[in-house]
Amino acid sequence: MNAGRILILEDDDNARSALAELLRDAGYEISAAATKGAAVFALGAFHPDVILANVGAKAAEGFELALVVSLLPHPPAVAFMSAEPAERFIHASKAAAKATWVEKPIDLPTLLATLDRLAHRG
Numbered sequence: 001m002n003a004g005r006i007l008i009l010e011d012d013d014n015a016r017s018a019l020a021e022l023l024r025d026a027g028y029e030i031s032a033a034a035t036k037g038a039a040v041f042a043l044g045a046f047h048p049d050v051i052l053a054n055v056g057a058k059a060a061e062g063f064e065l066a067l068v069v070s071l072l073p074h075p076p077a078v079a080f081m082s083a084e085p086a087e088r089f090i091h092a093s094k095a096a097a098k099a100t101w102v103e104k105p106i107d108l109p110t111l112l113a114t115l116d117r118l119a120h121r122g
Contacts, residue, residue, distance in 0.1 A: 003027035004119030007048035007076070009039045009062055019052075019106070026112055028119075036061035040068055049119040050077045052102070056084055063089075066099070077118035081106065 006028045010016035013034065020032045031046040033039035039051070039061075051069060053062030062080055069075045082089070083104040100118060102111055 003116065004049040005029045005031075005046060006115060006119070007039060007042055007046060007051045008032040009036065009051065009053040009065055010034070010081075011054060011061070015054075022108060023115070028115070036065045036068075039065050043069070043072075048076045050079060050115055052079050052081060052115070055080045055082045055089060077121060079114060079118060 003026060006023055008016060008019055008023075008030065010019060010032065011034055016032050016034065020030045024030050031042045031048065033042055039053075042048075051065065053065055055062035066078045066080075069078060077100070079100040079102055080086075080089070081102040081104055086099075086101040100114060102114060
């Protein structure tokens with residue numbers, strides 16, 4: 001069963017690998033990228049239902065990727081994940097104000113419910 005296609009943007013190698021493995025085990029097809037450039041490249045070949053993008057003090061690439069995605073004719077859903085409270089980013093990005101947020105440390109049942117909702121929207 002395919003639960004959906006998720007593109008993960010996470011700069012931390014261990015976190016990216018662990019998250020990809022957990023989501024594969026849950027039935028998702030996964031493409032994972034460490035940089036915005038790699039994620040943009042993956043968009044064309046992978047066609048995700050959802051982009052799960054890390055944001056934080058050093059990870060503004062998640063917001064930049066969301067901006068690129070917003071220009072697509074049929075953009076995938078975007079969810080940001082961060083250990084920082086979402087309120088910290090709301091004024092920094094229009095995408096942040098409208099986004100779905102996943103708090104770190106990640107609660108797997110909550111993440112899976114969020115991804116299921118976003119992957120099957122519409």
